[in-house]
Amino acid sequence: MATKIRLQRHGRKGYAYYPIVVADSRAPRDGRFIERIGSYNPNTNPATISLDFDRALYWVEVGAQPTDTVRTILSKEGVLLMKHLRGGVKKGAFNEEEAQRRFDAWKADREKEANAAQAKKEAKAAEDAKARLDAEAEKNRIKGEAVAKKKAEKLAAEEAAAKEALEAESADSSDAQEAAE
Numbered sequence: 409m410a411t412k413i414r415l416q417r418h419g420r421k422g423y424a425y426y427p428i429v430v431a432d433s434r435a436p437r438d439g440r441f442i443e444r445i446g447s448y449n450p451n452t453n454p455a456t457i458s459l460d461f462d463r464a465l466y467w468v469e470v471g472a473q474p475t476d477t478v479r480t481i482l483s484k485e486g487v488l489l490m491k492h493l494r495g496g497v498k499k500g501a502f503n504e505e506e507a508q509r510r511f512d513a514w515k516a517d518r519e520k521e522a523n524a525a526q527a528k529k530e531a532k533a534a535e536d537a538k539a540r541l542d543a544e545a546e547k548n549r550i551k552g553e554a555v556a557k558k559k560a561e562k563l564a565a566e567e568a569a570a571k572e573a574l575e576a577e578s579a580d581s582s583d584a585q586e587a588a589e
Contacts, residue, residue, distance in 0.1 A: 410473070411442065412431055412474070414478055415448060415478060423451055425447065425450075426447065426449075426450075429441035461486075464485070468482065493510060493511055
């Protein structure tokens with residue numbers, strides 16, 4: 409029996425998630441399967457992958473063929489690396505402890521890269537937020553200056569109008585005094 413490790417599609421239109429299953433290669437995509445070994449949800453950022461590492465490693469070692477997408481997932485999770493390292497142990501190239509040490513070193517390096525990428529992403533987001541805040545503060549300052557200028561012009565116009573009215577009133581009262589004399 410030829411077995412495949414593949415994705416089954418579940419969910420609704422436009423929002424699919426995928427159980428990772430081991431199935432007979434002749435079975436339908438969403439049909440009967442032998443064992444469920446994990447799940448893959450591409451709807452989250454980053455995509456969520458849960459995998460039973462030991463069972464996936466077992467099935468890969470006994471000859472189950474992963475599909476292209478599942479091969480990528482297994483590679484990212486380290487299943488294929490561990491299979492490779494176990495092959496080296498069987499050939500006598502190194503011992504089990506060395507294989508485990510190499511795998512742990514790979515995993516630590518991978519986590520360090522992931523943390524660095526996350527920190528870089530967070531720093532960029534903070535920088536973008538600061539730039540937006542500075543741009544908004546500059547716009548507010550310019551708008552405040554424009555409003556202050558308009559208020560000053562309006563106040564100056566009102567003072568000039570009041571001064572003219574006062575002069576006109578004093579001129580009228582002086583004309584009235586001259587006429588009264």
